[in-house]
Amino acid sequence: MAMPDTGTPAKACVPPSAVGTAAPLLNQMTTALGWLDGMRLAWANMALLAMLGRSRLPASGLALDVLLDDAPRLADALARLSGEPSTARLPDLRLRAGGPATVVQLTRLDEGGVLLEAWPGEAPSAVPVSASLRSLAHELKNPLGGLRGAAQLISRRVLDADLRTYAQVIVDEVDRLAALTGRLLAAESRKPMAAVNVNGVLERLRLLLAADGVQVERDYDPSLPECLGDSDRLLQMFLNLGRNAVEAGASRVRLRTRHEHAAALPAGRAPALRVDLIDDGRGVPESLRSVLFLPLVSGREGGTGLGLAMAHEIASEHGGRIAFESRPGHTVFSTWLPVAPA
The missing domain is CATH 3.30.450.20 (PAS domain)
Structure with missing residues (x-):
């Protein structure tokens, strides 16, 4: 032929x-x-x-x-x-x-x-999720203000103590949502990148996961170099990965860090930190593997499908990437971040 x-x-x-x-x-x-x-x-x-x-x-x-x-x-x-x-x-x-x-x-x-x-x-997964969320937050500001004012008015006018309690619950929840939208809107002006000890970030993650009843094991490289980043954003990225493991039924999570001298990064091969989050949950369904990091994709009923998309976006912001391997009882989400310049 x-x-x-x-x-x-x-x-x-x-x-x-x-x-x-x-x-x-x-x-x-x-x-x-x-x-x-x-x-x-x-x-x-x-x-x-x-x-x-x-x-x-x-x-x-x-x-x-x-x-x-x-x-x-x-x-x-x-x-x-x-x-x-x-x-x-x-x-x-x-x-x-x-x-x-x-x-x-x-x-x-x-x-x-x-x-x-x-x-x-x-790729579609690179759509700036945070920008979409900030747009949503902006649209929510005025309705939230109206709800709070109406709930306060009800609280002043009703005589029943239970109804006043429920009105106060509405006020409190509106305040919580308002604080959340405020944080999203404030994210437009992020703090500058600085040297970050990733092992220290993972220690904060360990405490948060332990509060959810998860058994957390540590396997840190004590000589791990620093990366250049925003420690709060990195914590959010790892927390999203950790919460994803919890929602997949994980009872045990292992946090592992390593230094790779020639890792595959978006800009090419370079020295990088690798963070592995290993869990014993149900694993990633076959039907979701090719679209897992897209916004609004979730394998859980009632899930928003934003956690992993946001984690992917944060990794990209830092010049890194995320990949995963999964089978029932053993899932590894690996994140690579460039080493901070000397």
Whole structure:
């Protein structure tokens, strides 16, 4: 079968016949397209080759486990495609070190192999969740003021002590919501980044999780270097990950820190701190794995779907990233943060 010069695959991994006949048309498309045989890219159109920074593929295809910094994430998605669903979406996947973030979609083909589609640009998970929350907070300010005034008026006019108590409950809850919206609006002017002892941040997290009845184990690297960041924002990120574990039924959480000399970060490989939050909960449902960090995605009834999206955003603010591995009884959320400049 004649194949285009942009990546003639080896006989060991031959793409579906439709690729050969449609290759000229596929090469004119601006959408990046490829055909995978396992973790080997067997064929790619011109748009995908441009993303990879290549003019053509080797005759035997291209081994993605060598090319990609985030190869385990791609391998995990491909493994899931052996069953249901037949598609998987991977936001924030970088197809080459230091390259731009891409959104990758994988589709299992009836003829065998997997179709890869990629779009340049920020993934949906990079939408600034905090900005959306601040907009919501702004809209809530006036109604909250009206509710408080009405509750105070009721409290003054009713004679029944129980009704006055309930009116005061409304006032107190409105005040609590007003304080929350105030904090969200104030977040627009964040404090400057400073050197942060991440082990110290995790100690604050440990106390908060212990208050929820969770058994917390510590495995800290005592020589862990500092990172550059906002300690309160970092605590919020780790707390969101911890609370996610609690909501997944975890009774035990282990906090582990390590120093990596060449970690895969959004800006490329560099020294980084790795924080692992390991829990014994139910694990991440298969149906949510490819969209877990998107806003409003939750596997819990009544969940807001904002905690993990916010954690992802905070990691991105600090030049870091979050990834996870999960099976029932053992889930690891790993966060990488750049080491502070010397």
